[in-house]
Amino acid sequence: MEMIKETAKVVRQQQIDEGIFDMELSFPKGAALAKPGQFIAMYCNDKSKLLPRPISICGINKEEGTLRVVYRVAGEGTKEFSEMKEGDTLEVMGPLGNGFALKEEKAIIIGGGIGIPPMLELAKQLNVEKTVVLGYRTSTFLKDEFEAVCDVKVATEDGSQGAKGTVIDAIEKYGVEGKVIYACGPMPMLKALAVYAEEHGMEAQISLEERMACGIGACLGCICKTKGKDHHTNVNNTRICKDGPVFDAKEVVFA
Amino acid sequence: MEMIKETAKVVRQQQIDEGIFDMELSFPKGAALAKPGQFIAMYCNDKSKLLPRPISICGINKEEGTLRVVYRVAGEGTKEFSEMKEGDTLEVMGPLGNGFALKEEKAIIIGGGIGIPPMLELAKQLNVEKTVVLGYRTSTFLKDEFEAVCDVKVATEDGSQGAKGTVIDAIEKYGVEGKVIYACGPMPMLKALAVYAEEHGMEAQISLEERMACGIGACLGCICKTKGKDHHTNVNNTRICKDGPVFDAKEVVFA
Amino acid sequence: MNLEVTLAGKTFKNPVTTASGTFGSGAEYEQFVDLAALGAVTTKGVANVPWEGNPTPRVAETYGGMLNAVGLQNPGIDLFCKRDIPHLKEKGASIIVNVCGRSTSDYVEVVERLADEPVDLLEINVSCPNVKEGGIAFGQNPDALYEITKAIKAKAKQPIVMKLSPNVTDITEMAKAAEAGGCDALSLINTITGMKIDIHRRKFVLANKTGGMSGPAIKPVAVRMVYQVSHACKLPIIGMGGILTGEDAIEMMMAGATMVSVGTANFHNPRATMEVLDGMKAYMERYHIEDINEIIGCID
Amino acid sequence: MNLEVTLAGKTFKNPVTTASGTFGSGAEYEQFVDLAALGAVTTKGVANVPWEGNPTPRVAETYGGMLNAVGLQNPGIDLFCKRDIPHLKEKGASIIVNVCGRSTSDYVEVVERLADEPVDLLEINVSCPNVKEGGIAFGQNPDALYEITKAIKAKAKQPIVMKLSPNVTDITEMAKAAEAGGCDALSLINTITGMKIDIHRRKFVLANKTGGMSGPAIKPVAVRMVYQVSHACKLPIIGMGGILTGEDAIEMMMAGATMVSVGTANFHNPRATMEVLDGMKAYMERYHIEDINEIIGCID
Ligand SMILES: Cc1cc2nc3c(=O)[nH]c(=O)nc-3n(C[C@H](O)[C@H](O)[C@H](O)COP(=O)(O)OP(=O)(O)OC[C@H]3O[C@@H](n4cnc5c(N)ncnc54)[C@H](O)[C@@H]3O)c2cc1C
Ligand SMILES: Cc1cc2nc3c(=O)[nH]c(=O)nc-3n(C[C@H](O)[C@H](O)[C@H](O)COP(=O)(O)OP(=O)(O)OC[C@H]3O[C@@H](n4cnc5c(N)ncnc54)[C@H](O)[C@@H]3O)c2cc1C
Numbered sequence A, B: 001m002e003m004i005k006e007t008a009k010v011v012r013q014q015q016i017d018e019g020i021f022d023m024e025l026s027f028p029k030g031a032a033l034a035k036p037g038q039f040i041a042m043y044c045n046d047k048s049k050l051l052p053r054p055i056s057i058c059g060i061n062k063e064e065g066t067l068r069v070v071y072r073v074a075g076e077g078t079k080e081f082s083e084m085k086e087g088d089t090l091e092v093m094g095p096l097g098n099g100f101a102l103k104e105e106k107a108i109i110i111g112g113g114i115g116i117p118p119m120l121e122l123a124k125q126l127n128v129e130k131t132v133v134l135g136y137r138t139s140t141f142l143k144d145e146f147e148a149v150c151d152v153k154v155a156t157e158d159g160s161q162g163a164k165g166t167v168i169d170a171i172e173k174y175g176v177e178g179k180v181i182y183a184c185g186p187m188p189m190l191k192a193l194a195v196y197a198e199e200h201g202m203e204a205q206i207s208l209e210e211r212m213a214c215g216i217g218a219c220l221g222c223i224c225k226t227k228g229k230d231h232h233t234n235v236n237n238t239r240i241c242k243d244g245p246v247f248d249a250k251e252v253v254f255a
Numbered sequence C, D: 001m002n003l004e005v006t007l008a009g010k011t012f013k014n015p016v017t018t019a020s021g022t023f024g025s026g027a028e029y030e031q032f033v034d035l036a037a038l039g040a041v042t043t044k045g046v047a048n049v050p051w052e053g054n055p056t057p058r059v060a061e062t063y064g065g066m067l068n069a070v071g072l073q074n075p076g077i078d079l080f081c082k083r084d085i086p087h088l089k090e091k092g093a094s095i096i097v098n099v100c101g102r103s104t105s106d107y108v109e110v111v112e113r114l115a116d117e118p119v120d121l122l123e124i125n126v127s128c129p130n131v132k133e134g135g136i137a138f139g140q141n142p143d144a145l146y147e148i149t150k151a152i153k154a155k156a157k158q159p160i161v162m163k164l165s166p167n168v169t170d171i172t173e174m175a176k177a178a179e180a181g182g183c184d185a186l187s188l189i190n191t192i193t194g195m196k197i198d199i200h201r202r203k204f205v206l207a208n209k210t211g212g213m214s215g216p217a218i219k220p221v222a223v224r225m226v227y228q229v230s231h232a233c234k235l236p237i238i239g240m241g242g243i244l245t246g247e248d249a250i251e252m253m254m255a256g257a258t259m260v261s262v263g264t265a266n267f268h269n270p271r272a273t274m275e276v277l278d279g280m281k282a283y284m285e286r287y288h289i290e291d292i293n294e295i296i297g298c299i300d
């Protein structure tokens, strides 16, 4: 897995929802290597914060040499990113992680909340019969772009759009079917999808999140519990940054 | 002593000699209060550096509401300042310290190295018969501006301009005379001037330097040894930031 | 919204005080801070007689913090009582006096001298790493700490707060010794001993070689120790070490502190104490917290 | 320009190694760093059997640093010898193996297992604050440290380097105990115990509650301890704690270290080790220093 660490330039940034930002980074070597489901490590310019922020790749433009990220302002680091303007620079490392394995089977692509962005590039690249299911709290973002690619079902917590409830409610309400689930979102959603996939005999590739320090498999900060022994340390832990963030749901032990 | 802490804007910055920068800051409330010999505390934007950098006021423009500083890149903080451009902002506190006491007597205004800048505003404001003596290593800076105000004598370490040697060599070579010495520069120069003033029955106001934390008299970081008991702590130490940086040379105990 | 807290039987209008030695005697910050708006002003360590302190350089910057080796320069208790206490009272401030000494009798002398002064608490500095005698010598040995606490408590008219050093293997052992000695509260942490070398001049930056590290860099150590001590003994705690924002103060209180001191932050921003207080209020509003006392030690 | 140093009888091409646990087994950084260009690769702590480590979250950011409570997850000595050592050798790296254990016999087992491996030094981690047994329990008690040092030294074929914890009242006492136990060198410092609270969720950020603080925030403590230890005993020192730049490394060596380890800096910049080395060379050029050994402990 090749990765690059370089100074990237912001070529575009805009706010697309409350607290949610859409940034395009010029990072040609990274863009050349990137695959859907991988992420990048974004470093702060503020020197009191040394650890990189892991952010999923939402779009890959190999011609322009850019990567797109869509992120929520969660704390100080993402706040700093949100204040950056066209022409500003930051250190970036990536692409990191394994990414999704694109299967030749009917797909359900599922994103929940801030887990939605990484599914967009997957939806674009996955050349099979597919449905996208997106779970929001209330207001939606990126929905139009998914709709430009394929059929989209929506769930909102308050029922203001689409199915009321979770992505599973939307799947059931709209009778969405497929052989393979690709998903990113909050842990309870992923856990529910793992159960759902198991019950329906489907494969589920889920993208996990954990606090990271190195981002490249060196610190053992970001493990998830797994059923099998990990090749790296020979225990039931697997590094999310290096061997994930995408896992076969069957392999993961949920807390 | 009133002082202001505010966000100031860089209105002009240029390099005027090797490693020496000339910056004009928009800081109207500070400019309104400033006197020659006072200094400002400049804070870094880099959050790994929390302490302010004390920098002398080189010029006061009350109409424009600006203060001018001329500084040497000594470490990381001054390096950060030197990279700032017109329109950039930083936190500034000031004016700080006592400043020079302007006497109605014939003056010798003496600056050595990076102690030269604070003497410029003094030379402008001091409305008496006066001579300026400037000591440089080799190349000169700000000299023209002093020459626009009064007679200037120069000393260079290598003798490439003016007297070869120190400011005292220049005073002696050119027979500079006066009743009051106003001086800023390296400690050995100030010590020599204190002796010179004593021998010639002159008053000497010297501006001292020390590492500071608070800049306003609270931390007791920046004291100099004094002959008399200090009013503040009743010991033979006086706070340079608050009761200085300008001292009557007779009061100071040199190491 | 209630910000009032009670510590060792004394009530303060809010939990925010100043860390001794970083706020002078209060007067230096008057242009930036309404002293009466603080929970209390904690003053610079004062001894029975004036102290000269250490040679300069006394301060150095470090990554996310600083070192100091001021060495407790102070005007002595006489001038302090004559000038600084009346001034603070005139400004409407509650007062915590930080007391230093070279021997037990030095401390006792200061404490006795303060008996009739309008002072809320006596914070006993047995943790200064920058003086040869007294200071940390008492703060790194539980038996010595117990003895001096007992001796001071016997003479003190106001509640006493022992200020602990983080430069120990087990902070809870020290806290228990001070508790056994009869003190009313604990302050922690004082500075962590550090060193900086000027590699260009091949010299120590500080004349004293070592100094005490403070500032946001040390906050995780302070939070940890406040948490440990709050679970090891029953004494209320004034928590300090690296507080820069209201959120830092909330964190320190959640770890177990009843009051918090703002120190090095004052050097970075002379209005820091007020901004910490504002930040705490904003946090309380956001989470609908009626009474700040609710959050003290709310983590287990 | 000579960068070669000798420590405990072993020669390294330069003084820069990696801090255990921050560089994996080396392979993770190969895309950024030529492992053969380092003085040595110091590997993640390895035990006699695989360890699972602690639950997540295991890492947290702090001002100018971080906390970790990984808890020494490791593959055990068998897989380590089969996979990691041959790989490092193939890449041309010199190897320092960091050894951990829960009991003296755990450590001894690992050390014996390494007897015939192409390893330069054994760094014995008796200072991990994140595990219940072993680790720091040995590192905070001079008698225990003396005993385990003796026991390991008796069985070790390679020179042993005891890695000390900064979470002690007097680091020189620990250094002397390790010296008396017969070790060949010392490594310091390991992490300083700290805590971070998520005030929004009212939870500890780390599952383990406390973690070890590392990064530039702790450098002044590391420099101070390296200096103190270099004056308290005769053992050579591998210095670490907050080294981010070549200048930091020079400072650590001036304080008394013969080698330096780069840790948390790798997370901030995967090329940090190489940039530290380049910075050291630039410093030597600027000051016309022919031999890096000249600057070791050049400050008194
Ligand atoms: C593989 C992966 C992909 C991600 N993709 C996205 C994305 O596309 N869009 C998006 O908005 N967010 C994404 N996240 C979450 C994102 O990393 C955090 O929101 C971000 O790191 C918060 O940083 P902060 O400085 O704003 O918050 P702070 O709370 O100030 O951060 C403090 C520290 O905690 C870490 N941290 C805090 N929250 C998280 C979290 N949820 N996950 C991991 N580390 C965290 C930070 O990286 C930092 O080291 C992803 C996380 C992972 C692990
Ligand atoms: C009253 C006063 C007036 C000054 N006026 C000027 C001026 O007009 N022009 C100018 O170029 N310099 C002036 N100096 C010196 C200037 O403050 C330092 O060069 C500057 O602080 C160095 O900061 P740095 O971050 O670049 O260096 P670093 O070495 O990285 O600084 C580290 C720390 O040490 C302090 N420090 C380092 N050197 C000095 C020093 N010589 N004096 C005080 N603190 C120091 C810094 O403030 C900072 O806290 C003045 C100093 C004082 C005390």
Ligand SMILES: Cc1cc2nc3c(=O)[nH]c(=O)nc-3n(C[C@H](O)[C@H](O)[C@H](O)COP(=O)(O)O)c2cc1C
Binding pocket: B213, B219, C019, C020, C021, C022, C044, C045, C068, C070, C072, C098, C125, C128, C163, C189, C190, C191, C213, C214, C215, C216, C218, C240, C241, C242, C243, C261, C262, C263, C264, C265
């Ligand atoms: C310049 C300076 C002077 C200090 N003087 C004292 C003192 O006189 N008495 C004392 O108990 N602590 C003293 N301290 C320690 C502080 O009160 C406080 O415990 C420490 O700095 C940690 O808090 P902070 O990180 O918010 O600064 C001093 C600290 C600094 C930085």
Ligand SMILES: Cc1cc2nc3c(=O)[nH]c(=O)nc-3n(C[C@H](O)[C@H](O)[C@H](O)COP(=O)(O)O)c2cc1C
Binding pocket: A213, A219, D019, D020, D021, D022, D044, D045, D068, D070, D072, D098, D125, D128, D163, D189, D190, D191, D213, D214, D215, D216, D218, D240, D241, D242, D243, D261, D262, D263, D264, D265
């Ligand atoms: C994530 C992480 C894991 C660590 N694992 C180990 C370890 O396995 N063994 C050990 O002796 N030290 C370990 N340490 C401590 C480092 O080797 C080093 O002593 C400490 O981090 C200080 O150096 P630094 O500030 O350069 O990181 C670890 C540190 C970190 C940050």
Ligand code: FES
Binding pocket: A211, A212, A213, A214, A215, A216, A217, A218, A219, A220, A221, A222, A223, A239, A240, A241, A242
């Ligand atoms: S973040 Fe270091 S191993 Fe994953």
Ligand code: FES
Binding pocket: B211, B212, B213, B214, B215, B216, B217, B218, B219, B220, B221, B222, B223, B239, B240, B241, B242
């Ligand atoms: S810098 Fe604090 S008293 Fe002068």
